[in-house]
Amino acid sequence: MTDNKNDLIEYLLRLGDNAMINGQRLCEWCGRAPALEEEMALMNVGLDLVGQARNWYEYAAELLADGRDADQLAFRRDERAYRNTLLVEQPNGDYAVTTAKLFLFDAWHFHTLSALSASSDERIAAIAAKGLKEVTYHLRRSGEWVERLGDGTEQSRQRMLAGIDEVWRFTFDLLSSDEIQQRLAAAGIGADATAVAAAWQATVEQVFERASLPVPQPASYFYLDGKRGLHTEHLGILLAEMQFLQRAYPDATW
Amino acid sequence: MANTSEIDALFGGSPVAAPGSEAQPGLIASDGGAREADESDLPRAWQVLEQVMDPEVPAVSVVDLGIIREVSWVDGHLMVAVTPTYSGCPATELIESEIAKALEQAGFRAPRLERRLSPAWTTDWISEQGRERLRVYGIAPPSGSSSKRSLLGEKDEVCCPQCGSHDTEVVSQFGSTACKALYRCRSCLEPFDYFKCI
Numbered sequence: 237m238t239d240n241k242n243d244l245i246e247y248l249l250r251l252g253d254n255a256m257i258n259g260q261r262l263c264e265w266c267g268r269a270p271a272l273e274e275e276m277a278l279m280n281v282g283l284d285l286v287g288q289a290r291n292w293y294e295y296a297a298e299l300l301a302d303g304r305d306a307d308q309l310a311f312r313r314d315e316r317a318y319r320n321t322l323l324v325e326q327p328n329g330d331y332a333v334t335t336a337k338l339f340l341f342d343a344w345h346f347h348t349l350s351a352l353s354a355s356s357d358e359r360i361a362a363i364a365a366k367g368l369k370e371v372t373y374h375l376r377r378s379g380e381w382v383e384r385l386g387d388g389t390e391q392s393r394q395r396m397l398a399g400i401d402e403v404w405r406f407t408f409d410l411l412s413s414d415e416i417q418q419r420l421a422a423a424g425i426g427a428d429a430t431a432v433a434a435a436w437q438a439t440v441e442q443v444f445e446r447a448s449l450p451v452p453q454p455a456s457y458f459y460l461d462g463k464r465g466l467h468t469e470h471l472g473i474l475l476a477e478m479q480f481l482q483r484a485y486p487d488a489t490w
Numbered sequence: 491m492a493n494t495s496e497i498d499a500l501f502g503g504s505p506v507a508a509p510g511s512e513a514q515p516g517l518i519a520s521d522g523g524a525r526e527a528d529e530s531d532l533p534r535a536w537q538v539l540e541q542v543m544d545p546e547v548p549a550v551s552v553v554d555l556g557i558i559r560e561v562s563w564v565d566g567h568l569m570v571a572v573t574p575t576y577s578g579c580p581a582t583e584l585i586e587s588e589i590a591k592a593l594e595q596a597g598f599r600a601p602r603l604e605r606r607l608s609p610a611w612t613t614d615w616i617s618e619q620g621r622e623r624l625r626v627y628g629i630a631p632p633s634g635s636s637s638k639r640s641l642l643g644e645k646d647e648v649c650c651p652q653c654g655s656h657d658t659e660v661v662s663q664f665g666s667t668a669c670k671a672l673y674r675c676r677s678c679l680e681p682f683d684y685f686k687c688i
């Protein structure tokens with residue numbers, strides 16, 4: 237356990253940051269979504285994600301045991317300390333870009349949480365099993381939108397293609413695996429990233445085929461890596477807004 | 491982001507238990523003064539919980555919803571284990587404080603609330619009475635079993651709570667709260683909420 241403790245904290249922060257940053261991005265659609273139903277859907281998905289982030293952060297905070305709680309992990313770290321994948325920090329773009337981003341993430345999230353539901357770490361298994369029920373709905377929704385836009389009008393198809401093209405390269409660090417993941421997978425605690433990537437590929441192919449969309453070649457190596465805190469320029473701007481209150485009024489609570 | 495100790499703090503903290511008091515029934519405060527809890531107090535606690543309504547769907551109680559996972563005595567305090575419906579359900583903390591308040595008012599001294607994630611809540615735990623109350627309230631109860639679902643495709647068969655027609659269509663999988671989807675009835679044309687299966 238102690239051998240894995242630092243790995244585990246790092247891994248929990250990745251899971252928490254992915255959910256948190258994706259949830260924060262989704263909130264930017266509040267008041268701006270193209271239809272009321274879509275706005276409600278996106279806010280619901282965002283709320284699920286922020287709730288899941290809290291569960292991961294609370295566990296990470298307990299292991300860290302340095303006095304920081306889940307709120308402080310969410311709002312008081314600097315950009316380089318965030319471990320989320322580059323995909324979720326990308327700007328929302330138009331609805332097709334958001335849909336592409338969500339679908340590619342949801343497919344990964346679904347297969348990751350499926351694997352983590354069987355984690356030998358009971359706390360991880362419990363959080364994952366809970367989140368998986370929610371993420372199943374997220375994936376169903378975003379998959380249906382990829383299909384509808386991809387196989388819809390000429391304009392929607394062009395936009396869907398452009399949306400996929402815009403974010404596809406960020407699937408490299410989403411699917412890649414490092415030593416932390418490999419050690420935790422070997423210990424039965426973390427998800428096997430190779431198996432997740434294969435399942436992700438199958439889901440993407442299935443949905444793209446239904447939408448008559450071509451599946452791009454696997455994304456190639458990208459010099460940035462969210463897992464190591466090397467982010468695109470978009471994360472800092474997102475954090476400036478997300479962290480404003482806690483930075484301006486430290487320890488403010490509701 | 492309240493943890494259990496913060497929740498306890500809301501209700502005067504958790505007094506230190508007397509040595510050897512594990513699983514001992516606690517004190518019940520009543521009009522006649524304090525008394526030792528007896529066998530009738532656990533069923534009475536459940537009766538109190540049956541009066542605590544879900545703030546987002548006030549037609550059903552927390553017991554109807556199946557989110558109360560355990561009620562027992564721990565260190566002389568009544569312990570209630572509650573499971574959240576959704577990870578991000580904003581009502582979770584409110585529900586916990588409503589439960590504690592109701593129990594305190596019924597004489598249970600400093601009840602302890604535990605948030606229990608596992609096993610994850612499923613709509614299969616909503617009682618028959620809860621389903622009927624949802625229907626009367628105008629929300630279609632979850633249909634079928636949460637375990638028999640496939641990922642893509644597969645639509646739920648949902649009955650209109652107004653006219654009972656099966657001819658309904660989904661408007662959005664995400665409705666006014668995390669637990670509901672938005673549907674429309676093709677027979678009576680009314681839109682309605684569906685308590686979705688998870």
Ligand SMILES: [Zn+2]
Binds near residue numbers: 653654676678679
């Ligand atoms: Zn009807």
